[in-house]
Each structure stands twice: as C-alpha cells, then as structure tokens.
Ligand SMILES: Nc1ncnc2c1ncn2[C@@H]1O[C@H](COP(=O)(O)OP(=O)(O)OP(=O)(O)O)[C@@H](O)[C@H]1O
C-alpha cells in the first residue's frame with residue numbers, strides 16, 4: 001500500500017518547491033499528483049506535458065462525461081473508460097517517478113459525478129506506488145473535496161507570520177470536519193524562517209518539523225523555469241528537505 005503524503009499551505013508558501021525537492025529522495029516507484037491548476041509542479045520537475053502529449057485529469061474527464069451525455073458505448077462502463085484513459089493519456093511515466101496533473105475544473109453543474117470518478121480512479125492508481133505525493137493548491141477547498149481521505153503524512157508549509165498559527169488550526173479543523181484522517185501532522189517552516197522564528201514555532205507546540213533553507217538557485221531557477229532536478233547536491237534547500245524527510249521517517 002502506498003504511503004500518501006499531502007503538502008498544503010497558504011498561497012506562495014513554497015508547497016510545490018518542497019514537493020519538487022522531495023522528488024530527489026523518494027524511492028521509486030513514486031507518484032506525484034499536482035492538484036494545483038497552474039501546473040507549476042511539472043515545470044519545476046522539468047517535464048513538458050504538452051511535448052509529452054499528456055493531458056490533465058480534468059481534460060480526460062470532460063471527454064468521458066461528454067461521451068456519456070451523447071450515449072457512448074453502453075458496453076464500456078464509464079468508470080472503466082475513464083480509468084483506461086487516465087493510464088494512457090494523463091499519466092506521465094518518468095525515470096524514478098511518475099506525474100499526474102489534475103488541471104482546471106470549470107465544468108458547470110454538479111461535481112458529484114466527476115469527484116466520485118476521480119476519487120475512485122486515484123485510489124486505484126496509487127496502489128501501484130511506494131509513495132504518492134500530492135501538491136495542493138492554496139486554500140483548503142481541495143481538502144473539502146476529499147479526493148484522498150486517508151493520509152499518512154500531512155505537511156503544512158508556512159511562512160513565519162502570525163496568520164500561520166490560525167492557518168494550522170484551520171487545516172486541523174477542516175480535516176476533522178470532512179473526515180480526512182492522517183497519521184502524522186507536520187508543520188514545515190518555509191525559506192523565510194529565521195532561527196528565531198524556528199524557536200517560536202517549536203515552543204508553540206505546532207508539530208513543527210523543521211524548515212527549508214533559503215536557496216538562491218531555487219529562487220532563480222523557479223523564475224526562469226529551470227528544472228529543480230538539476231540542483232547540485234550541496235543545495236541548501238535540498239539538504240534541508242532531506243533532513244525533514246528523514247525526521248518524518250519518509251526516507
Ligand atoms: N527554498 C527556497 N529558497 C528560495 N526561494 C524559494 C524557496 N522555496 C520557494 N521559493 C520561492 O517562493 C515562491 C513560491 O514557491 P512555490 O511556487 O513553491 O509556492 P506554492 O506554495 O506552491 O505557491 P502556490 O500557492 O502559488 O501554488 C517561488 O518564487 C519560489 O521560487
């Protein structure tokens with residue numbers, strides 16, 4: 001059974017960067033799921049989905065729903081059809097890890113059907129991996145949609161502001177409200193954290209795991225769209241990410 005890691009946090013906290021940095025350390029086969037509509041994780045991992053002729057889960061979903069409306073082939077259950085297309089058209093299979101991107105959801109009307117399909121397909125898909133890492137969009141709505149309800153490690157990436165304390169509380173509350181279970185809850189300080197901030201959050205009993213160090217190359221490369229996979233071994237962001245993963249016993 002795959003270990004499921006979810007990274008959440010406020011906008012721009014450094015969630016996608018943290019996930020991309022993880023890709024250097026997780027054992028194969030691991031699956032990365034990008035729930036963020038701006039598709040930034042693929043860029044950070046140096047994957048050009050268009051060139052690879054890969055589509056988002058939502059794009060595949062549109063086709064299946066459209067076909068269903070038009071009648072479709074009644075002999076193929078819609079779930080089977082969707083699942084098959086996800087494997088062939090949406091899943092990017094790379095060296096060391098695979099990637100799947102959710103995409104933007106602007107389908108009108110009730111979401112029940114797509115959400116049900118997505119939940120079912122994702123839970124089947126993850127079974128074949130050792131680790132599944134989910135990069136979440138900002139905000140907590142995706143937790144509400146409850147695509148993955150049993151999480152092993154929930155990481156909340158925060159900046160060192162007062163607001164982060166209430167954000168951590170909200171994440172716990174929403175998870176409880178919508179019935180998301182997690183084994184471990186970890187707060188991760190982002191690259192803006194000073195040593196003082198670290199001490200403050202440690203004593204605030206927030207399940208503080210540690211911080212990701214500031215890294216000039218990460219900042220530059222994210223701006224230029226250079227893959228973080230090429231970061232040198234002595235990159236401060238990489239070294240601190242490795243420490244965090246070891247502390248959380250992910251590696
Ligand atoms: N360790 C780091 N060192 C330097 N800059 C960093 C580091 N981590 C993240 N950043 C910068 O912070 C900004 C936000 O990072 P990122 O896109 O990973 O955040 P996010 O939480 O995924 O954002 P969003 O909510 O938009 O998805 C980027 O410009 C990125 O380069």
Ligand SMILES: [Mg+2]
Pocket residue numbers: 015016017036040135136137
């Ligand atoms: Mg992001």
